[in-house]
Amino acid sequence: MPELPEVETVATALRSHLPGRKVTGVTTRCEKLRRPMPVKALQNLINVTIRGVRRRAKYLLIDMNCGQTLVIHLGMTGTLRLTDKDDAAKRHDHLDLQLDNGECLRFRDPRKFGLVMVVKPNELGEIKELGKLAPEPLSEEFSSDYFYRLSRKRTTPVKNFIMDQRRVVGVGNIYASESLFRTNIRPTTTVGRLGLKRCSQLVKTIKEVLNEAIATGGTTISDFHGVDGSEGAFVRKLQVYGRTGKPCVKCQEPIKKIIIGGRSTFYCPKCQKR
């Protein structure tokens, strides 16, 4: 799925297309994703103009002129595309917003782990999904001190910790493995045992990896792509993710794959220390 860089890539693209456009029609083809499709609230967006597009964590926030915000989470397999209004919808195209320029914002999500909500912006913090979110990883609030303080006495593996959206948002399974590889930290390491120096390196590296991924338009694994269908280029910079058995780019040792917290995790057993 889309982790922060992929969502940011989508948000940036939408920002240059959507603001000022008026919604002329809404079509829903699915009753329930992670939550029930808010059909009525979506219908109320007809004839409303789009004010702007923001991102918070892995959520896309499309602010409307009526004072409502359309919240979309892409889950594992969600995509947003701008299509021509005449393009026939395919299986798993769950939501269309027709626009006044003849285009259509189309949300597709085969696995239905995504989320569509319509809320008032001042209620964003009260929504369960958005209320408990941690600082943005690219903000100053996500600092070495913050990380060090928060991780003391925590016994969870460092990989789980950096993927926990209550500690820092936006880091998912790919960038977690990549960030730990670059800092030579083994994913299984108990986070509370990392010293300030390694915490500091990890924080810095997470920012670096996310920024690089944003700069290259994200990572395309199977079905992520930009709103125009383009593919993310960060996939070519992956050093451990999905490289089981292949030589480590630093030491040639075969990359190992293990399961942590139910998720595939990749690391170099020689470079990455406990």
Added chain:
DNA sequence: CGGTGGACCTGCTGGC
């Protein structure tokens, strides 16, 4: 509260 494991969905693929 903290940590873990399963559930939620559908589609693709690797290995027999």
Added chain:
DNA sequence: TGCCAGCAGGTCCACC
């Protein structure tokens, strides 16, 4: 060639 277990970028909830 064909089948199916296993796996997929996320989040939530129940349980210890």
